Amino acid sequence: MNLDRRNFFRVLGLTGATLTIGTDLKANQEQDENHEPVEFYGILYDSTMCVGCQTCEFICAETHELPEPTDIPRIGEVRKTDETCRTVVNAFDSPIGEVDIKTQCMHCNEPACVSACLTQAMYKTKEGPVIWRGDKCMGCRYCMVSCPFDVPKFEYHSPNPKITKCDMCYDRLQEGQLPACVENCPAEALMFGKRSDLIKEARKRIVENPDTYYDHIFGEKEAGGTGFMYLAPVSFDKLGFKTNLQNKSYPELSKGFLYSVPSIFVLWPAMLLGLHEATKNKQIKNEEENE
Amino acid sequence: MNNTATISLQEEQKTKNTWKFLLSELKPKGKFFTPFNIISLPIMLLGAVLIVIRFWKGIGSVTNLTQDVPWGLWIGFDVVTGVAFAGGAYVITFMVYILNMRKYHSIVRVTVLNGFLAYVFYAGALLLDLGRPWNVINPIIGNSFGTSSVLFLVAWHFLLYMIAQLIEFSPAIAEWLGAKRARKILSGMTLGAVIFGITLSTLHQSGLGALYLMAKEKIHPLWYSEFIPILFFVSSIFAGLSMVIFEGSISHKVFSDQISEKNHKSHNKIIHGLARICAGAMFAYLFLHIVNFVHGQHWNLINSPMGYWYLTEMLGFVVLPLVLYVYSYRKMNILLIKIASVITMLGIIINRLNITVIGFKWDAASHYYPSWMEIVVTLAVIFTEIWIFRWIINRMPVLRESPAWAKSQSS
Ligand code: SF4
Ligand code: SF4
Numbered sequence: 001m002n003l004d005r006r007n008f009f010r011v012l013g014l015t016g017a018t019l020t021i022g023t024d025l026k027a028n029q030e031q032d033e034n035h036e037p038v039e040f041y042g043i044l045y046d047s048t049m050c051v052g053c054q055t056c057e058f059i060c061a062e063t064h065e066l067p068e069p070t071d072i073p074r075i076g077e078v079r080k081t082d083e084t085c086r087t088v089v090n091a092f093d094s095p096i097g098e099v100d101i102k103t104q105c106m107h108c109n110e111p112a113c114v115s116a117c118l119t120q121a122m123y124k125t126k127e128g129p130v131i132w133r134g135d136k137c138m139g140c141r142y143c144m145v146s147c148p149f150d151v152p153k154f155e156y157h158s159p160n161p162k163i164t165k166c167d168m169c170y171d172r173l174q175e176g177q178l179p180a181c182v183e184n185c186p187a188e189a190l191m192f193g194k195r196s197d198l199i200k201e202a203r204k205r206i207v208e209n210p211d212t213y214y215d216h217i218f219g220e221k222e223a224g225g226t227g228f229m230y231l232a233p234v235s236f237d238k239l240g241f242k243t244n245l246q247n248k249s250y251p252e253l254s255k256g257f258l259y260s261v262p263s264i265f266v267l268w269p270a271m272l273l274g275l276h277e278a279t280k281n282k283q284i285k286n287e288e289e290n291e
Numbered sequence: 292m293n294n295t296a297t298i299s300l301q302e303e304q305k306t307k308n309t310w311k312f313l314l315s316e317l318k319p320k321g322k323f324f325t326p327f328n329i330i331s332l333p334i335m336l337l338g339a340v341l342i343v344i345r346f347w348k349g350i351g352s353v354t355n356l357t358q359d360v361p362w363g364l365w366i367g368f369d370v371v372t373g374v375a376f377a378g379g380a381y382v383i384t385f386m387v388y389i390l391n392m393r394k395y396h397s398i399v400r401v402t403v404l405n406g407f408l409a410y411v412f413y414a415g416a417l418l419l420d421l422g423r424p425w426n427v428i429n430p431i432i433g434n435s436f437g438t439s440s441v442l443f444l445v446a447w448h449f450l451l452y453m454i455a456q457l458i459e460f461s462p463a464i465a466e467w468l469g470a471k472r473a474r475k476i477l478s479g480m481t482l483g484a485v486i487f488g489i490t491l492s493t494l495h496q497s498g499l500g501a502l503y504l505m506a507k508e509k510i511h512p513l514w515y516s517e518f519i520p521i522l523f524f525v526s527s528i529f530a531g532l533s534m535v536i537f538e539g540s541i542s543h544k545v546f547s548d549q550i551s552e553k554n555h556k557s558h559n560k561i562i563h564g565l566a567r568i569c570a571g572a573m574f575a576y577l578f579l580h581i582v583n584f585v586h587g588q589h590w591n592l593i594n595s596p597m598g599y600w601y602l603t604e605m606l607g608f609v610v611l612p613l614v615l616y617v618y619s620y621r622k623m624n625i626l627l628i629k630i631a632s633v634i635t636m637l638g639i640i641i642n643r644l645n646i647t648v649i650g651f652k653w654d655a656a657s658h659y660y661p662s663w664m665e666i667v668v669t670l671a672v673i674f675t676e677i678w679i680f681r682w683i684i685n686r687m688p689v690l691r692e693s694p695a696w697a698k699s700q701s702s
Contacts, residue, residue: 118443139422141361146505156351268490
C-alpha cells in the first residue's frame with residue numbers, strides 16, 4: 001500500500017516536470033511588470049563613422065582564437081558569419097555613397113535562441129550578453145531554427161561540434177574590459193554601455209545631425225529590442241537589413257501554445273475518464289442487444 | 292528441508308526453460324531469402340556504415356545541412372512526419388478504451404506496437420541528428436531544464452509516451468512469456484496508460500508544429516500560421532488512421548496465417564469505419580486551412596510557383612482523398628478506401644516537408660536537398676523498424692488471438 005502511494009507520487013512528480021513548462025515564462029513576465037526593468041548592457045554601432053577597415057573582424061578572430069579573415073568587404077557581395085567567424089563587415093552602395101555595416105549576434109532582450117534551447121545552453125546573462133554554454137548544449141540546432149537573425153552557427157564537420165556566435169566578449173566584460181571590437185575600433189564607431197544610455201546617445205546624434213542620420217535606431221524595437229543597435233545614414237532596407245521583422249519579441253510567438261499546456265494536462269485526463277465512464281454502460285447495452 | 296530443495300530445483304528448471312525459450316525465439320523464423328530481406332539488408336548495412344561515419348567525422352560529412360537550413364530530412368521526415376503517422380495509436384486507443392468502440396479492439400495491439408516502434412526509431416533518429424548527443428541527459432535528469440522551450444516539451448513527451456505505449460502493449464509480452472501474474476497487473480494499468488498517452492499525444496502532436504512558430508519569417512507565408520499546432524494535431528488523426536488502414540492491409544496479406552477467420556472478416560468493417568473518421572477529420576482540416584488562407588489574405592501569393600505547389604497540396608492531397616474517402620465509404624468500396632489512404636499519406640509527407648524543408652527558407656539563394664546518404668540512413672531506420680515489427684508479430688500474440696488463459700483472465 002505504502003509503496004503504491006510512493007509510486008503514485010513519483011508519477012505525479014514526472015507529470016509535474018512537464019507541468020512546469022510555461023511557468024518560467026510567466027515568472028519572467030511578472031518580473032518585468034513589477035520590478036524595475038533589468039538594465040542590460042549593449043553596443044551602439046554608428047555606421048556613419050565606420051570606415052570598413054575590418055579591425056573588429058581581425059581582433060575578434062584573435063580574441064577567440066579563430067582563423068584570420070581572408071576576404072574583404074565588396075559592394076554587391078554579402079559576406080556572412082559562419083562557424084569560424086563571428087562578425088563580418090559588408091559594404092553597400094547607397095545614394096550617399098558606400099556604407100559599411102557590421103553584423104554579429106544582436107543580443108536580443110528576449111532572445112528566441114534562449115527560449116528555444118531546451119538545456120539552457122543558450123543563456124541571457126543578467127548583464128545582457130547572450131552566451132552559449134558547451135557543457136549543456138546537446139547540439140539540436142533549434143536555436144538556429146528560431147533565431148530571426150540567423151546568428152548561431154554550427155560546426156558541421158566536427159565530431160564534437162560547437163554552436164558559435166558572438167558573446168559580446170563576456171569573459172572580458174567580467175574582467176572589467178570592453179568587448180575587443182569596441183576597444184579596438186579606430187573610428188570609434190562602436191560604443192559600449194547601458195542600453196538606455198545608448199538609446200539616449202543615439203537619439204542625441206540623430207537630433208543634432210538630422211542630415212547625417214536616417215531617423216531610426218535599428219534594434220530599439222525590432223524583435224522586442226536588441227542589445228546591439230545601429231545608426232545609419234539611409235533607410236535600413238537599403239543596407240541588407242531584414243525588413244519583415246516583428247517588433248514583438250519572438251518567444252511571444254510560442255507563448256500561447258506553452259501557456260495552454262498545463263490546462264490541457266488537467267482537463268484532458270478528467271474529460272477522458274468522464275467519457276470512458278459515460279460510454280461504458282452504453283457498451284454493455286449494445287452487447288446485450290447484439291446477443 | 293527436502294521439500295524446499297525440490298522447490299528451488301523446480302525454480303531453477305523454470306528459469307532455465309525461460310532462457311532456452313528466449314534463445315530459441317531469437318532465431319529467425321521462416322524463409323530468409325525473401326525479396327524484402329534481399330533489398331533491405333544491404334541498405335541497413337550501408338546505413339550502419341554511414342552512421343559510424345557521421346559520429347566519426349561530424350554531421351556535415353553525411354548530410355547536406357547548411358548554416359541556413361539546420362534541420363533537414365532527418366527531422367522533417369523521420370521525426371515530424373513519422374510521428375504524425377504514429378498518431379494512429381492514440382486515436383485507436385481513444386476509440387476503444389475511452390469511447391468503448393469494441394469493434395476496433397482487434398487492431399489495438401498491432402497499432403500500439405506500430406506506434407511504439409515508430410517512436411523508438413524516429414526519436415532514435417533524433418539522436419543521430421544531435422551534434423552533442425551525450426548531453427541529451429541534461430534536459431532529462433533535470434540539471435538544466437529549458438522549460439520555456441517547445442522542444443523540451445516535445446522531447447519529454449516522446450519519452451513519457453513511449454513508456455505509456457510500452458505499458459499498453461506489455462500484456463502481449465506477458466502472454467508471450469506466459470507470465471500470468473504480470474499480465475494481470477499490467478493489463479490493470481492499461482486505462483491509466485491510455486489516458487496519459489492521449490493527453491501526451493495531443494500536446495506533442497501539436498507541439499511538433501509549435502516548434503516552428505518562432506521561425507515566422509523563414510517559412511513560406513502560405514504554410515506559416517499561428518494555427519500550425521492545431522493543424523498538426525488534426526492532421527495527425529487522419530494521418531495515423533490512414534497509416535492504420537494501409538499497414539493493416541499489408542499485414543493481413545503478409546501475416547495472413549496469424550489472423551483468425553473472424554478477424555479477417557471483421558477487418559473490412561474496421562477499414563470501412565475508419566474511412567468515415569478520416570473523412571471527418573480531413574474535413575475539419577480543410578476547413579481550418581480555408582479559414583487560415585482567407586484570414587491571412589494570401590490571394591496575391593497564389594500566382595507563383597509556391598502558390599501552385601500550395602494548390603497542388605490542397606486540391607490533390609487533401610480535397611481529392613477527402614472526396615475519395617466519402618465516396619468509397621458510401622459505396623463500401625474497400626479498395627478505394629485503401630487508395631485514399633495512400634494519397635492521404637503522401638499528402639501528409641508533402642505537408643510536413645513543405646513546412647520543415649521545402650518552404651523553410653524558400654527564398655534563400657541556395658536550397659537544401661537531402662544527400663543520398665541522408666536518404667539511405669532514413670530507409671535503414673525504416674527497414675530496421677519493419678524487421679523488429681516482423682520479429683515481434685511472429686512471436687507475440689499481436690495479430691494472433693491471445694492464449695486461452697489470458698482470455699479467461701480478462702473476463
Ligand atoms: S540575434 Fe539570434 S542568437 Fe543573437 S540573441 Fe537574438 S536570437 Fe539569440
Ligand atoms: S543546439 Fe545547443 S544551444 Fe542550440 S538550442 Fe540546441 S541545446 Fe540549445
